[in-house]
Amino acid sequence: MMPNSRSTDSRPDPRRPEFSIAHLRHVPRRFYRRWAAAGLILAVFGFVAHAFATGQIEWDVVAKFFTATAIMEGLVNTVIMTVLAMILGIFLGVVFAIMFMSPNPVLKTVACFYIWFFRGTPLLLQLLLWFNLALVFPMIGIPGLFEYRTVAVITPFMATLLGLGINQGAYTAEVVRSGILSVDIGQTEAAKAIGMTRLTTLRRIVLPQAMRVIIPPVGNEVISMVKLTSMASVIQYAEILRNAQSIYYANARVIELLIVAALWYLIVVTALSVGQYFLEKHFAKGVGGARNRPRPVERSL
């Protein structure tokens, strides 16, 4: 009774002139400095674009070589190598992450050494080591059973795949490990309590939930891998940059061919980013809300 009557009394009287503004128009805040900044950036961008357009670049050469056969072959080789090296890297990453977290000290030590070695030496050096493996072991195989000449087995393709994939595995192992750590220990205990073994628990309960945490950094690494394949040009793997170089060694159109390669890298990376969006959406299953994943489509609207 009392609080009711008091709150009624304390309401502003709309008849008083200083409160009778409810009919006035609301004007949103204006961002003058934002417009100024945008104008400045456009000017800088226009200047740079003009510089490139009028610089020593033959844009029709760019257009001509954009879909040249050698460039297309290089593109295919780049994409194939990215896919295969990432498959090898993710496989090794999962295996070594599980080994690293195993209660078995032997497995743990092996995983620790693997991560230490392949993260601790430059990728370029590892590629050169794989490519020159024949200098160390002229023959590989199991003596008496089967043996091959190393130079015949370790082609530029094999050396690149082993170099990139094994190096990637060392990084992915850490990503997978952080993903596994992100899953609440209660999930593991509940899985044990319904009679699951350690490995079944990992496969059925922990890894599927770790994926949500693992996929954004792995997506980042796939994108990184697209560009790392260019390093294989030093060991004669015919990826897109190496093929672009072969062309400009012949016709001396260095910048034009580098632009062709750059455009293709951008196209591949953009396509992969879209794929990552849908993959993240799939693994966000059971996690309420859209907070945890990027929504490029909605955000750009």
Add this chain to the structure above:
Amino acid sequence: MNTPPMVVAVNVHKYFGSLCALKDISIDVAKGEVLCVIGPSGSGKSTFLRCINQLEKTDRGAIWIDGELAGFRRVGDALYELNDKEIARQRISIGMVFQRFNLFGHMTALENITEGPVTAQKRPRAEAVEEALALLNRVGLSAKRDAYPAQLSGGQQQRVAIARALAMRPKLMLFDEPTSALDPELVGEVLAAMRDLARSGMTMIVVTHELGFAREVASRVVFMDEGAVVESGSPREILVRPQHPRTRDFIAAVLK
């Protein structure tokens, strides 16, 4: 009384580093009995429960489940630790319900319940689904079969967790403070599901602060403090006329 007890714990000790979490615990639980374990936090009651299904390894003493030594194999004068697979097999016959539910977050309510029977027990999926639907019905959640845990209230999650444990057709159910993480108005629905289960003759060990539930449902109550059993007896003996001053203080503090 001739049937062997479901659980026999003899001189169980557990250490966390230098901390003695369980001091010489010896408890029998008969088949069909509902044992409520009460005591202040840190008294070792959850640790004891976790030792029963080997989420913690006992450092001394032994536990038998339905006549089978848990976690070890006796050969002559020594107890040999079982491997991962053998321990997993022993856990199948023990259901456990956790304070924080621990439903599998990436699975629907139905998938949570069928996961154990299909993956751990290798039972046919169709049969597991049929049984899971019956269990969901039993805990009053048929409408939530396709909901993910994040879409359920705490009380609903805990009832699904009970159904998940029952899907393994356990002979023993362990409850680790099943209502402590719930909003007060949701406690009743979980206790009701547990009461039904007790009436069906399930052997249960319940760690709880719900003294009303203990008084109504328990066949025996154990009061633990500082890793040891202080006293045990009928609900009336422990909750109404406790002998030990520590029990009296604890009950007075909970009821206040």
